[in-house]
Amino acid sequence: MDSSLEVDQGYKRWLRSLLVVVASFVCCAGFEEPFGVDLERSFELIALQNEYGPKHWMPVRKWVKPVAIFLDSRAGLKDVQLQLTQEHIANLSRITGHRIYLEHQKKNANLILVFERESLLQPLVKELLPDQTFTDEFLNTIVCFGNFNANRDYEITKAVVVIPTDRARAYGKLPACIVEELTQVMGLVNDSVEVYPSIFNDKSIDDELSQHDIRLLKILYNQNIKAGMQRAEVMPIVRELITKQAY
Numbered sequence: 001m002d003s004s005l006e007v008d009q010g011y012k013r014w015l016r017s018l019l020v021v022v023a024s025f026v027c028c029a030g031f032e033e034p035f036g037v038d039l040e041r042s043f044e045l046i047a048l049q050n051e052y053g054p055k056h057w058m059p060v061r062k063w064v065k066p067v068a069i070f071l072d073s074r075a076g077l078k079d080v081q082l083q084l085t086q087e088h089i090a091n092l093s094r095i096t097g098h099r100i101y102l103e104h105q106k107k108n109a110n111l112i113l114v115f116e117r118e119s120l121l122q123p124l125v126k127e128l129l130p131d132q133t134f135t136d137e138f139l140n141t142i143v144c145f146g147n148f149n150a151n152r153d154y155e156i157t158k159a160v161v162v163i164p165t166d167r168a169r170a171y172g173k174l175p176a177c178i179v180e181e182l183t184q185v186m187g188l189v190n191d192s193v194e195v196y197p198s199i200f201n202d203k204s205i206d207d208e209l210s211q212h213d214i215r216l217l218k219i220l221y222n223q224n225i226k227a228g229m230q231r232a233e234v235m236p237i238v239r240e241l242i243t244k245q246a247y
Contacts, residue, residue: 039215042195043238047220048231049190060229061148062187062220064155066099069182070109075117076165076174084178085113092186095214096221111159111185113178118164128160144168144177146185154228159185176207183209187220218247 037045048057069089073081086102093100103109116124121139125132129147144167148159161181168174180199191200197210209217219225224237241247 037194039212039219039242040235040239042192042198042212043216043219044231044235045192045195046188046190046198046200046216048234049192051184051190057231058189059154059231060187060220060225060227060234061150061154061156061189062225062227063098064227065110065157066101067111067186068101068103068109069111069113070103070106072106072112072114074115074120076115076169078115080174081115081165081178084175085182088179088182091209092182092217095209095217096186098186098221110157111161113161113163113182115163115165118167121162121164124162128162143171143173144181146181148185150227156185156187156227161185173207179208183213183217186217188213188216215247222247 044057047060049055050058069085071078071082071085089100089102092098106112112128114124114128125134125139132147144161144163146159146161148156150156163174163177163181165174168177176199183199188200191202193201193203195201195212196204197206198204198213199206199209200213219238219241222237222241224241225234229237
């Protein structure tokens with residue numbers, strides 16, 4: 001055998017082994033320990049601030065009643081949308097311990113998940129969110145978004161998630177949109193480039209919840225965390241849960 005061929009094949013075997021090691025390290029290290037800020041700071045940034053609107057610290061917002069989701073499929077493959085939605089609902093229910101389910105009657109739902117063509121976003125938001133104002137720039141550039149209402153006690157009472165299917169698919173973000181938006185309307189409202197790895201980071205390529213995200217959900221839906229708690233009241237509880245790993 002030609003010696004140069006042996007060297008070339010040996011190099012390829014070494015390179016494949018190196019790539020496996022690197023891939024394993026990135027996977028495991030990335031999911032176990034955040035590259036960005038720690039869990040306590042992540043909770044502050046994601047749960048107690050807004051992605052849009054006022055930037056001051058907000059009270060805890062979360063669902064108290066069961067979440068009944070109506071899947072309103074107006075564009076795209078409904079079977080695919082249903083499967084992805086069911087899978088994530090099951091994950092959210094398991095992680096939070098909160099009852100989340102598909103509701104087949106729109107009138108009985110408190111969360112509407114709509115798949116529609118991007119060309120019809122304007123009439124769609126007027127139909128579903130008549131009290132909200134969205135700029136043309138927002139509607140022309142956003143890949144997907146969610147909106148929720150909370151009562152005076154900061155309990156989330158209803159929500160709408162809008163996914164323009166053609167735009168989401170063009171960006172390869174259909175699964176990520178379902179995961180991110182349904183998770184954010186659970187009360188993890190904000191996005192931050194400081195939190196990584198996470199679906200709450202717009203620069204992340206994650207399509208699934210990271211372990212960091214799962215811990216944030218568990219903390220938010222811990223029975224000791226109440227809707228309406230202010231930052232000064234909730235953060236000592238968050239720190240204790242993290243210290244004891246009791247989330």
